[in-house]
Structure formats: C-alpha cells, structure tokens
Amino acid sequence: MKHRIYGTSFAGVYPLYVAKAERKGRTKAEVDEVIRWLMGYSQESLEEQLVKQVDFETFIAEAPELNPSRALVKGVVCGVRVEEIEEPTMREIRYLDRLIDELARGKAMEKILRQG
Template sequence: MGAGILGAMTRHRIFGMSFARIYPLYVAKVERKGHGQAEVDQVIEWLTGYDDAGLARVIADGTDLETFFAEAPALNENAPLITGVICGMRVEEIDDPLMQRIRWMDKLVDEVARGKKMSSILRGS
C-alpha cells in the first residue's frame, strides 16, 4: 500500500500546480531585480519550445505543470547543460524527469533574476 522506500508512487503536489500560478511569480522575481517578462518568456520558450501564443494558451487554460511539460513542443536538447542548485537540490542530480524539468525552469528564471548574460543562460545557443 505504501509508496516504498524511494517514494516511487509519490506524486509531488507541484506537478498539479497550474503554470498560470507560478508564471506571475517568475515575472515578479525578475522584475524585483530590474529584468522583465520578455526575458522570462525567452528562457521558458527556449526550454520548452512554446511560443508566445502557446504560453498565453497554457496560462489561459490553467494547464498544470505535468501537462505543460508533457505537451511542450520541443524540450531543448541543451537543457541537460543546466546545472547548479535550486531549492537546495542539484538540478543535474534530480531523478524524476518532470521534477528535473520544473527545476530547470526555476534555475533559468533564477539566472535571469541574477542578471546572468542571456547567451550563458541559454547555454550558448
């Protein structure tokens, strides 16, 4: 009945959270540091392959993060180059693919907020 030692059956609450709920938090975070929504959109679009219309649609639809990534047009092939610590975890060591994608997105937004160069954030692409 239990999820086992590794919690394999555990579904993280964040997976069911809507993208529309976290998106304004991302924008507010970068705006506090003198950056803008366009930069947030750029890094999310780079990661997921969504365009402006696609992002607007998933926001309007209340799409959850699990569906957001499952339906992402094209996960960037350079996404595995995203490394570092976010929420106390090294993103390159996260085993759950969906959680890793969410944390990649968090990391990219964090790098925008910190003022890292866009060429570096987008892993040279």
C-alpha cells in the same frame, strides 16, 4: 506519491517568475524567452497554456520540443543539484526554476540560453 507542484497551475506560478525577474530589473519578455527556449513553446502557445490554466505536469508533458541544451543547466535549486534529479518531470521544473534564478541574478541572456 507525486509532488504537489505537479498539480499546481503553471499560470499560478508564472506571475511569481515574472515578479522575481522584475524585482531584479529583468522583464516579462525575458522570462517568456527563457520558457520558450527551454520548452519549445511559441509565444502564442505559451500564452494559450496560461489561459488554459494547465498544471505543471501538463505544461511539461505538452511542451513542443524540450531543448537538448537544457542538459547543460547545472546548479542547486531548493537544496538539490538539478543534474542529479532522476524524476523527469521534476527535473524539467527545476531546470526552469534554475534559469529564472539565473535571470534574476543578472546573468546575460546568451549564457542563460547556453549560447556563450
């Protein structure tokens, strides 16, 4: 059975990512940058996905180019080590969750984007 997050609207969760970041002094633009880096969306195509109200499964399936450096994303989200998640779609969702957590914790963008 698929996890219910797969059928959840990405546009429904997106404002929660932004709010989490903004509570910690980060910006919507930084959230968008993290999503674009991870999934390969342009700003325009990201905004189109939000307007279309696609679910998480579709958002990930339609990602233009998953960043190969995302394999460097490590750590625990919801009590589970990201790098140990076997189901590919869930792993991508948790990569995104982990990056938003890092953003909210004040980590430098170049470290979040695995450039430093």
